[in-house]
Amino acid sequence: MAADAAMMLDAQSYDPGQRPFGRSFRRTRSEGPGVADDSELPAVRQPAVRHDPGAPAPAGIALAFTGVGKIFPDGTEALRDISFTVGDGEFVAVVGPSGSGKSTLLRIASALTEPSYGTVAVSTAVPGYVFQDPTLLPWRSVEGNVGLLAQLDGVPKPERRRLVAEAISLAGLAGFERHRPTALSGGMRMRVSLARALTVRPSLFLFDEPFSALDEITRQRLGQEVLRLYGQERFAGLFITHSVVESVWLASRVVVLSTRPGRVLAEIDVPFDYPRQVELRFDAAFGRTARTVSEALRESFA
Numbered sequence: 001m002a003a004d005a006a007m008m009l010d011a012q013s014y015d016p017g018q019r020p021f022g023r024s025f026r027r028t029r030s031e032g033p034g035v036a037d038d039s040e041l042p043a044v045r046q047p048a049v050r051h052d053p054g055a056p057a058p059a060g061i062a063l064a065f066t067g068v069g070k071i072f073p074d075g076t077e078a079l080r081d082i083s084f085t086v087g088d089g090e091f092v093a094v095v096g097p098s099g100s101g102k103s104t105l106l107r108i109a110s111a112l113t114e115p116s117y118g119t120v121a122v123s124t125a126v127p128g129y130v131f132q133d134p135t136l137l138p139w140r141s142v143e144g145n146v147g148l149l150a151q152l153d154g155v156p157k158p159e160r161r162r163l164v165a166e167a168i169s170l171a172g173l174a175g176f177e178r179h180r181p182t183a184l185s186g187g188m189r190m191r192v193s194l195a196r197a198l199t200v201r202p203s204l205f206l207f208d209e210p211f212s213a214l215d216e217i218t219r220q221r222l223g224q225e226v227l228r229l230y231g232q233e234r235f236a237g238l239f240i241t242h243s244v245v246e247s248v249w250l251a252s253r254v255v256v257l258s259t260r261p262g263r264v265l266a267e268i269d270v271p272f273d274y275p276r277q278v279e280l281r282f283d284a285a286f287g288r289t290a291r292t293v294s295e296a297l298r299e300s301f302a
């Protein structure tokens, strides 16, 4: 289920507009050419990558990379000897320059990509995923999109309704249940993606630059939402981002990657308790921590 769900939600693996799976496509004027319908879903469940998503993590650890490296078949070395852990209930951010292997690292954690060497241990078979692209099914309503994973997992309807209603409320989407993705803003689509992930009640949440395509204000609002959800649910989080400020604001530890091949240059503790408000970003102590992360990042270019 883990790799299937990740593949289903990962834009690199699935694009409902590009006829990727199955046969029955219908065209509608409002949704553009090549729009699929629900008859696609059983085919979508076929995992693209079949491999063991990882050994079980030791007690207290949600995710552990041990000596992980990735060399793509064309010889590109994306990651070299990566080791770090995310503890249960811990929120860790990964920052690094473009091309340092951040997405590759998250894809390895999601079992979408196999490491070339090293091991990945994961504490749960069903992490929550939020990718850069919300990958919503355009012919489904907000409710239908949020309930997708529970539906694919065969959760009975009454229980599914309860999970969906709870996730919609948690993600601040109440009142938009019947809207289609095309009638939502980019920020709201991302909320749908968050809500969909919440229905699996994940103990581990994997975020791959989820807000990078959004404007600064929406980005801050959604960051605040993630912090609120984290306060309520206390999942372990791995949050990939380009932004030093975002990493320090959200995480209790920041892992800094070097330029390609990505190596761990530094792990920096963030000395602020939760809950955190957006105003923290203007605090002098916040500025000092952000500077420490920035300096570590700068070393990666040295």
Ligand SMILES: Nc1ncnc2c1ncn2[C@@H]1O[C@H](COP(=O)(O)OP(=O)(O)OP(=O)(O)O)[C@@H](O)[C@H]1O
Residues within 6 Å of the ligand: 072, 073, 074, 076, 077, 078, 096, 097, 098, 099, 100, 101, 102, 103, 104, 105, 242, 260
């Ligand atoms: N399938 C692939 N085959 C060959 N090289 C790849 C493949 N996927 C990624 N790469 C390369 O691996 C390196 C790391 O890519 P990745 O997308 O993980 O970096 P990133 O840190 O997430 O980048 P960005 O911040 O720009 O999104 C890049 O040089 C990229 O070109």
